[in-house]
Structures are given as structure tokens and as C-alpha cells.
Amino acid sequence: MKKKFISFFLLAAGWLLASYAQQAKVSLPQTKAGKRVEAFIKAFNAGETAMREFFIQHTAKDALQNIPLEVRLSRYRQMRDRLGSLELRQVIESGDNFVSTIVHGSSGQFVKLEFQFEPAEPFCFISIGVEDIEGEEVQANPKKDNSELVEAISFRA
DSSP states (O other), X not given: OHHHHHHHHHHHXXXXXXXXXXXXXXXXXXXXXXXXXXXXXXXXXXXHHHHHHHHHHHBOHHHHHHSOHHHHHHHHHHHHHHHXXXXXXXXXXXXXXXXXXXXXXXXXXXXXXXXXXXXXXXXXXXXXXXXXXXXXXXXXXXXXXXXXXXXXXXXXX
């Protein structure tokens, strides 16, 4: 009976650890690029007024001339209607003038967002690439199966 209880406890603990790992908060790098991406996601989730201000303040002037503010806002509305609010799930890669992420929309979709910035101050956005991806492509945290979790937390009594 004692062995069954310990086995059950270990399996339950493994399940809890796996659940926690899936919900662990992903952080952006604390660089200017990372902070701008964080501001983008916050503005995206706040609504069109916040996105308008975001685009005005954080988009390179040349980029705004190539794709005007109203076009950007139209694209934003389409994305917001399709995705809902965004939650950062993974930072794929980052550098001084780029950040590649995977976000999860409240509608259930996963999207890869790739942000390009000016190479020098003030490091404003040049472009934001959007690519739909399948949920199984997301590997925010490699997960262990139950036997690996049990082995990782088991102890010899």
C-alpha cells in the first residue's frame, strides 16, 4: 500500500510540474529591442488607440512613409479580429536589431512575430513579420514524459 501511495504521489507531482512548466512566464530580453516588443504586445492587447500611439512613437519614419499609419491600423484590426489578445509563448532569437517570437492568440492560434529595428538609435521598428504556425511547432519548454518526471523527482526511501 505504501509503494502505491508513493507512486501515486510521484505521478501527481510529475503532472503538477509539467503543468507548471507549460504555464511558466516567458520573458523578453531586457534590451531596447526586447522592451519595444513588450510594448508592442501591451499596445496590441490594449486596443486601437494604444496601437495608433505605439506606431507613431515607435515606428521608423521611413517605414511609416512606406506603409502609412492608416494601413498599419487596418492590418492591426484584421489581426486583432483574427487572433484576439496576444500572450508571449517563446522568444526564438534576439539581437540588437531583431527579435523573433511566438505568441498565442486568445482565439487559439499561434503566430510567429519577427520584429526588425533600426540598427542605431533610436532603434525604432522597421518591420514586423507575421507567420501563422501550428501549435505542435511551438516548443516553448521541452516537456518530459511522466516517467522522466517521476525519475527526476523521485527519491530513494
